[in-house]
Amino acid sequence: MSLTDSVLSGERLALARLLSQIENDKPSGQEALGELFAHTGRAHYIGVTGAPGTGKSSLVNRLAHFYRQPPPGESPFKVAIVAVDPSSPFTGGAILGDRVRMRDLSGDPGVFIRSMAARGSLGGLAPTTASMAQVFDAAGFEIILIETVGAGQAEVDIARLAHTTIVVEAPGLGDEIQAIKAGILEIADVLVVNKADRPGVENTERALRTMLELAHPAPRVFRHHGTFQSIPQGEPTADEDLWVPPILRTVATEGDGVPELAAAIARHRDHLEKSGEWQDRDRARLVAELDMLLQGKLVERWRQGVSDLQYQQIIDSLVARQISPHQAVNELLDGGQES
Amino acid sequence: MSERKIRVLVAKPGLDGHDRGAKVVARALRDAGMEVIYTGLRQTPEMVAEAALQEDVDVIGLSILSGAHMALVPRVLELLKANGQEHVRVFLGGIIPDEDVSRLMEIGVVGIYGPGTLTEDIIRDVRQAVLGEPAS
Numbered sequence: 001m002s003l004t005d006s007v008l009s010g011e012r013l014a015l016a017r018l019l020s021q022i023e024n025d026k027p028s029g030q031e032a033l034g035e036l037f038a039h040t041g042r043a044h045y046i047g048v049t050g051a052p053g054t055g056k057s058s059l060v061n062r063l064a065h066f067y068r069q070p071p072p073g074e075s076p077f078k079v080a081i082v083a084v085d086p087s088s089p090f091t092g093g094a095i096l097g098d099r100v101r102m103r104d105l106s107g108d109p110g111v112f113i114r115s116m117a118a119r120g121s122l123g124g125l126a127p128t129t130a131s132m133a134q135v136f137d138a139a140g141f142e143i144i145l146i147e148t149v150g151a152g153q154a155e156v157d158i159a160r161l162a163h164t165t166i167v168v169e170a171p172g173l174g175d176e177i178q179a180i181k182a183g184i185l186e187i188a189d190v191l192v193v194n195k196a197d198r199p200g201v202e203n204t205e206r207a208l209r210t211m212l213e214l215a216h217p218a219p220r221v222f223r224h225h226g227t228f229q230s231i232p233q234g235e236p237t238a239d240e241d242l243w244v245p246p247i248l249r250t251v252a253t254e255g256d257g258v259p260e261l262a263a264a265i266a267r268h269r270d271h272l273e274k275s276g277e278w279q280d281r282d283r284a285r286l287v288a289e290l291d292m293l294l295q296g297k298l299v300e301r302w303r304q305g306v307s308d309l310q311y312q313q314i315i316d317s318l319v320a321r322q323i324s325p326h327q328a329v330n331e332l333l334d335g336g337q338e339s
Numbered sequence: 340m341s342e343r344k345i346r347v348l349v350a351k352p353g354l355d356g357h358d359r360g361a362k363v364v365a366r367a368l369r370d371a372g373m374e375v376i377y378t379g380l381r382q383t384p385e386m387v388a389e390a391a392l393q394e395d396v397d398v399i400g401l402s403i404l405s406g407a408h409m410a411l412v413p414r415v416l417e418l419l420k421a422n423g424q425e426h427v428r429v430f431l432g433g434i435i436p437d438e439d440v441s442r443l444m445e446i447g448v449v450g451i452y453g454p455g456t457l458t459e460d461i462i463r464d465v466r467q468a469v470l471g472e473p474a475s
Contacts (some may be wrong), residue, residue, distance in 0.1 A: 013423050016395040092344070093369035099390060100379035106386040113393055116376045117344075212422070 003028075007139050012112065015139055019114055022131045033131055039138035041282065043080075044269055046145060046163030047210050049124060049184065052150025054170040057083065057101035057192040058252035064105055064257070066262045067143050077108045080136035083147040084126050087117040094118075098147060112141065124148035124155025124290055128135040133161065149185060159187035160288045163281055164268045166261075169208065171200035184209050188245045190264050196257065198251035205211045243271050251282050306332065344374040345469050346396040352382045352415065355405035360460055362402060367458035368465065384411055388418035391427055403433040408443070416447050428468040430461070435449045 005013030018202050037242040046063075046239030048056050060081055083098035089096035116126045125148060148158050159165045167188035185208070187189075195205050230314045246264050250257035274276040311332070318328045358380055365375045376394050377430055378386070379430065391399055400418075403411060412431060419427050431471045432452040440451050450464045 013392060016392055020395040073391075087374075087451075090403065091370055091372040093372045094374045095365055095369050097379075098373060099376060103386065106383075106389055113390075115376050115394060119344075195455070203352065209410045 002035075003170045004032045007032070007036065007135065008039065010140065011034045011332070012109075015112065015135070018135055019132055021134060023116065023128050027127070029131075033134065036135060036138035041137065043133075043137040043144045044265075045133055045137075045144050045148045045162045046265060047147040047148065047158035047165040048157050048168060048237075049155065049165065049187075050168030050192075050194075051173060054150075054168045055250075056150075056168050057098040059104060059166075059192065059194055059250060059258075059261075060098075060147050060166060061102045061253050062103070062113055062250075062252050063145060063262060064143075065121075066258050068105075068108060068110055070125045070262075071259070075112060077142040078140060079112075079143045079145065080131055080133075080141035081105075081111070081113040081138075081145045082129060082136070082149065083113065084116045084118055084124070084129060084149050086149045087119050088285060089120075092119070102251070105135055112132050112136065116135055118149055121157075122155070123157030125153045125157045127160065130161050130285075156184065156187050160285055163278065164189045164265050166192055166265070168192045168194050170195040171198045171204045173180065173204070178266060189268050190261070191247045192250050192253050192257075192261060193247065194250050197251045197254075199233070201249065205249070212245060212247070218273050218285055221336075225318045243268065243275075302333075341396070343470065345398065345465065346376065346466065347373050347398040347400055348376045348378065348387070348391050348394060348396045349402070350378045350382045350387045350390065350400045351380050351401055352387055352411045353405045353407045354381060355403070356380055357404050358402070360404075361402035364402070364432060364458065364461060367462060368400075368463055369461040371466075373426055373465070382430065384414040384418055387415050388422055388424075391419065392422050392424060393445045396427060397431065398465055400430045402434075403431065406434070408433065409436055412443055412448060413446055428465075430465065430468075431464060432456070432461075439463045 001012055003018055007018050014064050018029060018032055022033060030069065037262060050056055060083070060085050062082060063078045067079050070076055081102065085094055085096045085098060087094045096115035098115055099113060102113055105113065114132065116129060116132065118126045121127050125146070129146065134145060141318070146158060146162060148155055159257055165187050165189075167184055171193065191208055191212075193201055231253070248261050248264060251262060254259070272281065314323075314328050314332055317323045318325065323331065347368050348366075349361050351361050365377050367403060376390065376396065378390055387399065387401070389440060399415070401412065401415065408431065409443050412429070416429060419429070428449045429447065430450045430452070431448050435443070435451055435453060443451060449468050450461070
């Protein structure tokens, strides 16, 4: 049985091995992904991001629990978790510590947790996180929870990968909220104020609400306050297609607010499917992935046509301030084309 | 293209709560360029084996100071074998009496480290076990 067949039939060791091959950019991994790709496109990719220490891992743990043990009458989902932590920029080493918060998911065959180091990537995900999510998707996992590295301002890659992006905040990060509002709030489909049993939760929530109201066009603000009557009736409202990110309070360590969060995620999925945004996002995601891979491959291919000597000479002139970085690029590209 | 990344699971099976040593080793391995999955306290052998499988690690580092190593370590090795992961190299740190050391090495533990061990020695041994680099 081939590796892909084993993965499709649910063999966990084969799955783990394939994930490694993909993470390490092995040709065998890419080949397997090619065979598996037709089986992807079914899972709900849920991104969880936010500053370090806001409780992302604990929240992911509780969400996974909820999906495994839903309220009576609903069937459980198979859940994969991809948790990304930073790599050291100096040694390339990493401590991947997200499992510490997920210990009670152990022993459940319907859950598969994989930790990844960011390996030099700066957008909050690792270079191969998208491919890994696709493997889980093909392997029949219905919910894929993707936890980013602790994010500050610009780690917004998750919004390109996930169908639903959850941004986690916590009370007491007031200054940080000011700092992050431009980047990370924009990508939130659902906003969570975790650690809501701590003082200052009202302030945090108010700050988020204010930012949301500023960030969205007027009709959304109306919806937001529930004053639908101000929108003329009978008019075809594009407003129907707008999604206003809800703000929810959770205490992940206790599980408080998690059913409500899961409900908000389900509503968002509903919205995506009804509005056609599911397909739009899928397309955008694949385009982004294609562009990224194309860039990498082109640079690699071009680099093969340039001699190390020439490359070094250009770098030397650059360091000696004889040419600017832009001029260096031009010279290298011309040199690359000639060879 | 890129060099082979060594993935290590550092776990504390059993009931003692002294994880300082495990954290020091995890940090040292990180600084040696390895990817260290840290699972924290009070792991059962089943949890250790399951994490090792999902994470597809090359190496497991167990830290045990409770004296339960003769019960916990053989069980971890057994489970690894049952999961088709007998290639995973298992290292052990903690307070391990001499008479148990030889027995544990016999059943497949690759290295055992007590108090005072230099982290450089652990790094060298892990590298050698995974990459086959000669000990210098």
